[in-house]
Amino acid sequence: MATLGFIGSGSIGTKIARLAIAAGIDVVLSNSRGPQTLTETVAELGERARAATPEEAARAGDWVVVSIPLAAYRQLPAAALAGKVVLDTINYYPFRDGEFEVLNSGGTTTSELVQKHLAGAKLVKAFNNINDQHIPALARPAGAADRSALPIAGDDPEAKASAAALIDRLGFDTVDAGPLAESWRFEPETAAYVVPYCADTDTWRVAMAKLGEEVRSGGPAQTRPPKDPGTPLPAHRLRTLLAETPRVLPADRVLR
Numbered sequence: 001m002a003t004l005g006f007i008g009s010g011s012i013g014t015k016i017a018r019l020a021i022a023a024g025i026d027v028v029l030s031n032s033r034g035p036q037t038l039t040e041t042v043a044e045l046g047e048r049a050r051a052a053t054p055e056e057a058a059r060a061g062d063w064v065v066v067s068i069p070l071a072a073y074r075q076l077p078a079a080a081l082a083g084k085v086v087l088d089t090i091n092y093y094p095f096r097d098g099e100f101e102v103l104n105s106g107g108t109t110t111s112e113l114v115q116k117h118l119a120g121a122k123l124v125k126a127f128n129n130i131n132d133q134h135i136p137a138l139a140r141p142a143g144a145a146d147r148s149a150l151p152i153a154g155d156d157p158e159a160k161a162s163a164a165a166l167i168d169r170l171g172f173d174t175v176d177a178g179p180l181a182e183s184w185r186f187e188p189e190t191a192a193y194v195v196p197y198c199a200d201t202d203t204w205r206v207a208m209a210k211l212g213e214e215v216r217s218g219g220p221a222q223t224r225p226p227k228d229p230g231t232p233l234p235a236h237r238l239r240t241l242l243a244e245t246p247r248v249l250p251a252d253r254v255l256r
């Protein structure tokens with residue numbers, strides 16, 4: 001019986017958990033406030049789900065999804081995650097996470113920073129370039145003509161293969177974008193980031209520009225991602241986007 005652990009059980013964590021359960025995988029959820037705050041979520045997910053502390057979720061998982069704001073990455077339980085394949089969904093948004101000079105300069109990637117903290121774990125960046133609503137909307141069985149692909153990056157080939165096999169069970173093909181040093185290829189606002197999975201890309205870009213304005217002006221960030229049914233992104237197109245995208249440093253983003 002396989003188990004997927006979660007550190008972070010918000011928008012992304014719960015969407016992935018639902019796919020895991022549909023694939024017959026048990027899930028152990030955790031967050032910062034404690035398992036008692038996940039009672040409702042666990043009840044909704046059903047008998048394959050339970051809640052625990054981050055350490056317990058880390059130890060229970062055959063793989064562990066880490067899906068928290070970057071600002072909290074130093075709180076990830078490194079000892080409990082040692083030896084584990086960790087799927088890292090984290091993105092860097094300075095307006096939310098504070099400034100990380102090493103990321104602003106392009107000196108390293110977000111996932112390399114997290115991997116450095118989780119020295120004993122085998123990090124695979126995944127699920128960071130798709131909006132949460134598109135995870136259930138675009139998941140398809142293996143072999144479906146309209147299946148979408150997700151990029152992955154990691155420094156351990158076996159861990160990457162294991163993550164790809166898991167993601168296949170969850171409903172997506174994968175495209176290997178290389179080691180963690182190359183994972184900037186699907187960081188925010190690169191060609192492969194979020195927009196190619198949107199059905200209405202114009203509405204999406206307008207909303208993100210508006211949110212960027214709100215953040216820059218120091219006002220409340222009120223604009224929410226528009227509801228969008230999603231559109232399939234096949235592996236061959238994703239491969240081209242990953243190969244051709246320029247790097248987009250935080251200073252050059254519409255939303256930072």
Ligand SMILES: NC(=O)c1ccc[n+]([C@@H]2O[C@H](COP(=O)([O-])OP(=O)(O)OC[C@H]3O[C@@H](n4cnc5c(N)ncnc54)[C@H](OP(=O)(O)O)[C@@H]3O)[C@@H](O)[C@H]2O)c1
Nearest residue numbers: 008009010011012031032033067068072090091128131132
């Ligand atoms: N939303 C998206 O569409 C999307 C898409 C791709 C990637 N991402 C990235 O994925 C990550 C998660 O995004 P999200 O939208 O799912 O965020 P979210 O809905 O705000 O959920 C964040 C989760 O992280 C937990 N958390 C925070 N600090 C923690 C800590 N120190 N230890 C354990 N758990 C902690 C929170 O628990 P508490 O509520 O108890 O604090 C919550 O369960 C972010 O880095 C985000 O940039 C998001």
